[in-house]
Amino acid sequence: MKITIKEIAELAGVSKATVSRVLNNSKPVSDDVRQRVLEVIENTNFKPNAVARSLSLSKTHLIGMILPDLANPVFSRIISGIESYLRAHDYSLLITATDFDVEMKIRHINILKEKGVDGLILVTDHGDEAFQKELANFGKPVVMIGTESSVESIPVVQIDNYKAASEATQYLVDLGHKRIGMIRGPLSDPYAGKMRFDAYKSVLEPLGLFCPERVVEGWYSFDEGYSGMTALIKRSPIPTAVFCSSDLMAIGAMKCALDQGYQVPDEIAFIGFDDVQIAKMYNPALTTVRQPFEEKGRIAIHRLIDMIEHKQKTPQDRFITLSHRLIIRQSTEK
Amino acid sequence: MKITIKEIAELAGVSKATVSRVLNNSKPVSDDVRQRVLEVIENTNFKPNAVARSLSLSKTHLIGMILPDLANPVFSRIISGIESYLRAHDYSLLITATDFDVEMKIRHINILKEKGVDGLILVTDHGDEAFQKELANFGKPVVMIGTESSVESIPVVQIDNYKAASEATQYLVDLGHKRIGMIRGPLSDPYAGKMRFDAYKSVLEPLGLFCPERVVEGWYSFDEGYSGMTALIKRSPIPTAVFCSSDLMAIGAMKCALDQGYQVPDEIAFIGFDDVQIAKMYNPALTTVRQPFEEKGRIAIHRLIDMIEHKQKTPQDRFITLSHRLIIRQSTEK
């Protein structure tokens, strides 16, 4: 049978209000009464009903999170960063994956709204206009990770993709490479995909090293990295180094080269982007640009909870840019 | 300003009850009235408040999930399997990670209870007694994945670890290996860790091939695989094949061997367990036992929702054993 605050009140011989007060420390309660109530609660193993509380307070202590894909380790690491902070502040996480589907993003944002989440963390490309509109009307604080939104009031936690990609490219140049290929992200990604390519191009072009033939495009996956490299190998002269827009791509490309009998890094060097767990494990270990995923999550949730609890409307700086780092491993240097 | 069912009722010139009826199709409503209400809802972009509904129905349409670690790809794949099914049935997922901490498991189970989840999916070792007690009193349907519970009423979705590990070991024997080492899971894991080791031992012992010196123990990680292998290499004669209790371990061990200049599989062969994404990507690609993670998730949530909606108390079979498969790749055969 259900035990509620009412039963506790009766058993302790006080009013519901008093029980509520000891439960939340919201108002002074005399010590003996508090003691009595606490005892009853203990004995009955009573747990207050959070739903009722939420309704009363119009606050659910739920944070919604929308991301493209749960199976991708990149996203799980962001979640990791969020989780502990969240828990410490007594919120819970409602997670939703969209499989890169725009329709679904809109549906999910509505579901989360109905569920009454107190705030939203978004990890997606910025989406179409309908989605932007939905976002703008969400009515609760929102923070985005890794990608921009056209909604002015939404803070963004990101890294400097342009700078990071420049550094990676420059590093290959400094190593003495002349034929530097790139397996870039999909053209449909106007954010990181574009930025990283632009940076690559702008480093090579002034040196007369840029060559469109050496660039292939693909989704950020192992398979597309593999097939991208297959294509690159067919066009001689073969690049001596390849910059890939993600680690998974880089590993796919590298695996392709290795399967074809090329020596890495002697004949072809590879550099990735992200520094996922696999990167350091790989044989050869992958040189890459480290993104602080956990920190992205932590900062985002920190900011979000700030907004929720202090009701501040995007205070301070709207863009929070975290630092990346070039991690040099075996795939570029012996 | 908040728009509620009351406003809709007024605007449509009907009672709240009627609005509720059209919202849920719970009772017949005349066509013209329904039309009118629907129109108002459309115009006002009204979304019913799920919290209020939950309170009224004592049903939140929330499923809680407790797992050890979000960053581990194994677990994210289970979530993946759950997500889509869940969504289609109009539930949402409340996720919680325990970092392998028993205290935390208990706290989380309580939080989820307060939040009023309609059911619980558990991915953990079975935990201590306090935890078991908590589980038994949860009062809502629970399904466990991958590990057993002493609570009789809780269904378990699993694979046959013993059989799978036997097959893996036997496969190495069939390949002609005589010195087969094992990097086993931690002694503190009485479930998969023990099962897989027992199977390994029971295959080798009758053949006179079992040798305790060739077994090291460690946590299911890359690092412990690496250090385990370091230990194994020191004890000559070095094994010609190593069975590892997880892919991450196997890759750690393999990386160690490769770093030491051994040829894989020519000098030392490796076999893992799980078939995580990295396995096929690795160089050399890793032979392993495939676990159907997504399916584990899907089956578990299927069963859970069944229990929730049909209120059946662990009907049918309590144990659901999914099939594994040996995936042969480069780390054991050329």
Added chain:
DNA sequence: ATGAAAGCGCTAACAG
């Protein structure tokens, strides 16, 4: 087919 009213469990004025 529709409306009035009670109630889900909790919190928050408002009195005292």
Added chain:
DNA sequence: CTGTTAGCGCTTTCAT
């Protein structure tokens, strides 16, 4: 310091 009371937004008898 404590109790009374009125909601929070929705569903659901029970009448009509």
